Amino acid sequence: MNKKEKIKARGKIRFEELITESGGTYSIDKVAEILSITKDEVLQYYNNRKLLAFEYRGELVYPTWQFNNGDVIPYFGEIMSILGIHPPVCLFRFFLTYDSDLKLTPVEAMIKGDPKEIHIVRILAQQFNNQVAR
Numbered sequence: 441m442n443k444k445e446k447i448k449a450r451g452k453i454r455f456e457e458l459i460t461e462s463g464g465t466y467s468i469d470k471v472a473e474i475l476s477i478t479k480d481e482v483l484q485y486y487n488n489r490k491l492l493a494f495e496y497r498g499e500l501v502y503p504t505w506q507f508n509n510g511d512v513i514p515y516f517g518e519i520m521s522i523l524g525i526h527p528p529v530c531l532f533r534f535f536l537t538y539d540s541d542l543k544l545t546p547v548e549a550m551i552k553g554d555p556k557e558i559h560i561v562r563i564l565a566q567q568f569n570n571q572v573a574r
Contacts, residue, residue, distance in 0.1 A: 455529050462536055465501035474507055490517035492535075494528035505536065508551050515550045515558055522565035534568050 441449070459465060466474070471482045471491070485491040486500075491512060493502045506516055523534060535547045541560050542549050549557040 451529070455532070458529075458532055458536070459496070459503070462532070463504040465496060465503055466507070468500060468502070471502050471507075474510055475512070476510075485512075488517075489520045492520065492528065492531055503532070505547055513547065513550050514553055515561070519546070519550065519561060519565050522562060523568055526569065530569065534565070539564060 468479050468482050472479045475482065475485075477485075482491070482502075486493045486502075491502055492506055493500050495501075506513055519535075520531075523531065526534075536545050538545055539560070542557055542564075544552070544557075546561045546564060549561050
């Protein structure tokens with residue numbers, strides 16, 4: 441195994457650890473049940489970037505952390521649209537990384553719903569993967 445393959449393998453292992461550490465994933469059937477909608481509607485949410493999903497072990501799965509109290513966490517679709525298209529591992533990193541301005545993660549801020557913190561999450565999403573001075 442060359443150096444590039446080793447790095448890729450370590451990254452895959454770390455992403456799997458992150459999935460587990462963050463609560464795992466739901467199947468499309470479970471998401472449909474949680475949201476009280478059909479599987480086709482779940483796919484429509486995904487296609488419209490209102491849900492995060494990714495292929496994992498041959499199945500499209502949905503991270504559990506994007507759900508709260510039987511619904512998608514507040515502001516999730518809005519923040520996904522601000523973020524634009526990124527690989528799932530990058531989106532995990534955005535939503536689950538502690539931010540010193542927020543004093544919590546973007547997901548925690550979105551669940552909490554404080555307007556000032558949501559404003560910061562929007563700014564963070566606009567800045568994501570761009571080099572900016574903070």
